[in-house]
Amino acid sequence: xxxxxxxxxxxAALAIAGVLFALIMGTLLVTSWKMNWLAAALLAxxxxxxxxxxxxxxxxxxxxxxxxKSDVWRTVLTHITAALVLSYLWVxxxxxxxxxxxxxxxxxxxxxxxAELQTRLYGVGFSYYLLGVAFHYMxxxxxxxxxxxxxxxxxxxxxxxxxxxxxxAQINPHFLYNSLxxxxxxxxxDAARAREMCVSLADFLRLTxxxxxxxxxxxxxxxxxLEKYCAIEKVRFGNRLHIEEEVQEDAKDCLxxxxxxxxxxxxxxxxxxxxxxxxxxxxxxxxxxxxxxSVSVENSWDPEAGSxxxxxxGLRNVQRRLEARYGNQAQLEAKAEDDVFRVSIxxxxxxxxxx
Amino acid sequence: MNGAKRKxxxxxxxxxxxxxxxxxxxxxxxxxxxxxxxxGNGMEAVKAVGEHRPDLLFLDVQMPKxxxxxxxxxxxxxxxxxxxxxxxxxxxxxxxxVHAVDYLLKPFSRERFEAALERAKNQEGKKPVDPAxxxxxxxxxxxxxxxxVVKDGSKVSLIAVSKxxxxxxxxxxxxxxxxxxxxxxxxTISGLExxxxxxxxxxxxxxxxxxxxRVARIEPYGKDSKVAILxxxxxxxxxxxxxxxxxxxxxxxx
Numbered sequence: 001x002x003x004x005x006x007x008x009x010x011x012a013a014l015a016i017a018g019v020l021f022a023l024i025m026g027t028l029l030v031t032s033w034k035m036n037w038l039a040a041a042l043l044a045x046x047x048x049x050x051x052x053x054x055x056x057x058x059x060x061x062x063x064x065x066x067x068x069k070s071d072v073w074r075t076v077l078t079h080i081t082a083a084l085v086l087s088y089l090w091v092x093x094x095x096x097x098x099x100x101x102x103x104x105x106x107x108x109x110x111x112x113x114x115a116e117l118q119t120r121l122y123g124v125g126f127s128y129y130l131l132g133v134a135f136h137y138m139x140x141x142x143x144x145x146x147x148x149x150x151x152x153x154x155x156x157x158x159x160x161x162x163x164x165x166x167x168x169a170q171i172n173p174h175f176l177y178n179s180l181x182x183x184x185x186x187x188x189x190d191a192a193r194a195r196e197m198c199v200s201l202a203d204f205l206r207l208t209x210x211x212x213x214x215x216x217x218x219x220x221x222x223x224x225x226l227e228k229y230c231a232i233e234k235v236r237f238g239n240r241l242h243i244e245e246e247v248q249e250d251a252k253d254c255l256x257x258x259x260x261x262x263x264x265x266x267x268x269x270x271x272x273x274x275x276x277x278x279x280x281x282x283x284x285x286x287x288x289x290x291x292x293x294s295v296s297v298e299n300s301w302d303p304e305a306g307s308x309x310x311x312x313x314g315l316r317n318v319q320r321r322l323e324a325r326y327g328n329q330a331q332l333e334a335k336a337e338d339d340v341f342r343v344s345i346x347x348x349x350x351x352x353x354x355x
Numbered sequence: 356m357n358g359a360k361r362k363x364x365x366x367x368x369x370x371x372x373x374x375x376x377x378x379x380x381x382x383x384x385x386x387x388x389x390x391x392x393x394x395g396n397g398m399e400a401v402k403a404v405g406e407h408r409p410d411l412l413f414l415d416v417q418m419p420k421x422x423x424x425x426x427x428x429x430x431x432x433x434x435x436x437x438x439x440x441x442x443x444x445x446x447x448x449x450x451x452x453v454h455a456v457d458y459l460l461k462p463f464s465r466e467r468f469e470a471a472l473e474r475a476k477n478q479e480g481k482k483p484v485d486p487a488x489x490x491x492x493x494x495x496x497x498x499x500x501x502x503x504v505v506k507d508g509s510k511v512s513l514i515a516v517s518k519x520x521x522x523x524x525x526x527x528x529x530x531x532x533x534x535x536x537x538x539x540x541x542x543t544i545s546g547l548e549x550x551x552x553x554x555x556x557x558x559x560x561x562x563x564x565x566x567x568x569r570v571a572r573i574e575p576y577g578k579d580s581k582v583a584i585l586x587x588x589x590x591x592x593x594x595x596x597x598x599x600x601x602x603x604x605x606x607x608x609x
Contacts (some may be wrong), residue, residue: 066471174417177442178371181461185377238372277396277419302419302512 010139015053021128022048033117040112042101043094044332050093054086054125055132055293061134080227081134147327154324155257156215162259162321175232182236204228211258216325218352219286219293220252222261222304226284229262233269237251240279251288251295253309253351257321261297263314268299272341276302294346301341315343322347362387363476364407366399368426369415369440372462378440380411381468388472397421397429404430405509411475416441416493421511424493425504427486428542429511436475450493454484471576487546499552503531505538514581516555518570521591522547524562532589557604559583559597561588567604 007130026044029035035043061082065075098114101107179201186194207225211217230243261284268282280300287294316336322330322345330347365388369375375393382388388411391528392403397418404412404426416423423439441447441459449459457471457478490500503514514533523530524544531538548558558564569585575594576582581593583601593601 077449174442177461178374181377181442181463182371182373184462185373185380188380189376236371236373253518255521274370274417275419 010056012111014056014136017055018048018052021051033113035110035113039101039105039107042104043097043114046097047090047094050090051125051128052128054090055135058082058129058132059136062133062140066140067137073343074355079130083126083129086129087122090125091118091121095258140299151324151327152215155321157213157325158317158321159257159259162257162263162317169241174274175266178236179232182185182308186235193235197232200228200231206257208259208262214258216255216350217258218252219247219254219256221293222258223247223252223286225259227266230282235272237269237273237279240276241273242279242281244281244283247284247286248288251286251293253353254288254293255350255352256293256347257325258293260318260321260345261295263318264297266345267314268297268341272299272301276300286352288349291349292346293349296344298340298342298344300339301336303339318343318345358363359397363386363411364409365392365411365413366392366394366400366407366409367413368394368397368403368423369413370418371396373416374415374440381465382472385472395424400426401429401508401511404435405469409432410581411435411472412437414439416444416447420513421504421588424486424490427489428504429506432486436474436478438471443494446495447493450489453492454489455518456484456489485546487542487550491546491549502530503540503547503550505531507538514538516566517550519556519566520587521563521565521589535587551573554604557592557597557601559591559601561594563591565591565599567601570601573598573601 022041025048026037026040029040029044030037061078065078067075084122094114098111101110179197183194183197183201186197204225207221207228211221211225227245230241234241234243265282265284272282273280283296283298285294285296285298315332319332322332326347330345332343332345334343335341363385365382367375367378367382367390369378372395372480372539379390379393390408391407392399394400394403397420399412400412401421403409414423414426414437416439421429423441427437437456439451439456440459440461440463441449441458446458448458450456457474459471461465463471494500496499500516502516503519505512505514514531518533520532522532522544525539527541527543528539529542529544529547531540544558544562544564548556548564551564555567556564557567565585569587571584571586572599573581573583576592581598583591583593585591
């Protein structure tokens with residue numbers, strides 16, 4: 001069900017409730033209060049319509065007091081106040097309607113009858129508003145769970161895409177072929193290092209393949225993957241590549257979508273380090289500040305290298321995956337300042353235990 | 356010259372040390388080849404080729420600042436047999452195939468290396484490819500040069516195409532005007548035209564290409580011709596056909 005469908009179902013519910021309200025009120029007025037059919041109908045119909053307006057208005061107070069997020073007493077107080085005000089307005093409108101019925105039919109009885117009904121009607125208006133509140137809260141909850149479902153679905157699709165693009169990244173010229181060429185060179189120069197590099201490459205492939213299956217992994221695992229990736233690139237670039245890592249201990253348990261940071265490192269290598277003859281550095285920082293995790297990947301780069309920033313695609317993917325998992329709770333910022341390119345992201349902290 | 360006793364001078368260019376070592380190792384099996392220089396980037400390569408005048412040049416394609424194609428544009432290629440060495444790059448491979456330049460795909464076998472070396476040795480005397488065309492063919496369709504490399508004496512300059520005002524044909528050279536400076540480059544104006552994005556640059560005359568963003572206005576000049584006034588005050592002749600192209604482009608932008 002889409003949001004527009006929800007809007008339509010609200011209108012349908014209000015219409016049905018309106019008709020029922022008018023029928024019940026009209027019948028009661030005739031049977032219990034001996035009002036004549038015409039007068040009962042003339043009074044019940046506008047009152048029923050207005051009652052729906054009261055129920056409909058409840059959505060605004062509900063929206064400004066979302067359950068579980070706002071203070072309980074404030075919420076209760078708001079709803080009681082709104083119930084009193086709206087039922088007073090509703091009953092007052094009923095007075096006008098009763099007077100109008102009398103003047104139309106040339107009678108005086110209905111106005112008097114209304115005076116007798118008044119206290120009960122306050123009760124009806126009050127309860128009807130509360131019914132509206134219950135209805136809207138239910139609707140909101142349903143909507144939220146739907147959105148959560150959609151987000152979960154999207155998140156798993158993005159994770160698949162990331163796995164796929166991480167796989168593709170390994171089959172691209174900058175990685176697999178160059179790594180194999182390094183191994184080829186090492187076999188005669190330094191056989192032990194050649195073997196080491198084969199193992200690193202295999203480890204990296206294995207980790208990447210396994211990660212895409214999970215929705216989230218602890219940061220420590222992602223960092224482990226990045227270390228493997230860097231170990232491989234370090235063989236290629238030698239002392240042209242410097243890695244710095246400042247990952248705080250308490251951030252390591254925090255969960256994040258797998259392979260979220262790997263594309264950022266790859267961009268740093270392809271657009272940063274590989275474009276600088278004298279080499280450069282990549283710095284990973286991660287910290288937990290209470291309820292949030294901030295991670296930044298910085299690299300030195302040469303603004304004049306004229307490397308077309310094809311990494312737009314990689315960044316957009318990271319952004320989309322963050323959105324898919326955290327909605328508007330996550331932030332991504334990419335900035336080039338002088339000779340430093342920095343991508344900072346922050347998202348809500350979750351751990352295996354808190355889940 | 357006796358082929359058996361001949362010495363070959365070789366230059367190796369690759370930004371990765373291991374890749375250079377690998378080529379050196381393979382060349383070591385050939386005592387007739389002497390490695391006169393190993394270069395870690397394009398600038399060094401341009402210098403080394405000028406200094407040593409090698410017979411063989413092993414040239415990596417993806418390198419910082421100057422790519423292998425840039426290096427090719429900046430050196431005197433007479434008598435130099437070039438073997439490109441690259442990781443998988445479908446566009447570069449297509450370009451090599453089209454221009455029948457030999458290349459090695461990383462990682463390569465000794466057999467493949469030997470074949471490339473043999474071919475390079477026999478390549479002497481063949482007409483060298485036009486590097487601008489090779490570079491153009493190595494770009495995916497719809498992508499154009501982002502910068503132009505120029506050698507002024509021993510200095511190499513990179514001109515961002517966005518900073519190029521206009522180019523003028525001068526016999527075998529083009530004069531590139533950018534930020535108040537003129538740079539001479541050995542290239543045909545048609546070759547340059549191929550490299551530039553036709554949505555941003557127009558050939559307004561047989562001898563002129565202009566950056567569309569620099570055109571302030573067009574004024575009539577004489578009876579049949581027109582002149583383009585640039586934002587920096589320069590006046591360039593506009594031919595009848597050039598005016599048609601210019602007008603079509605400006606209409607498209609509206």
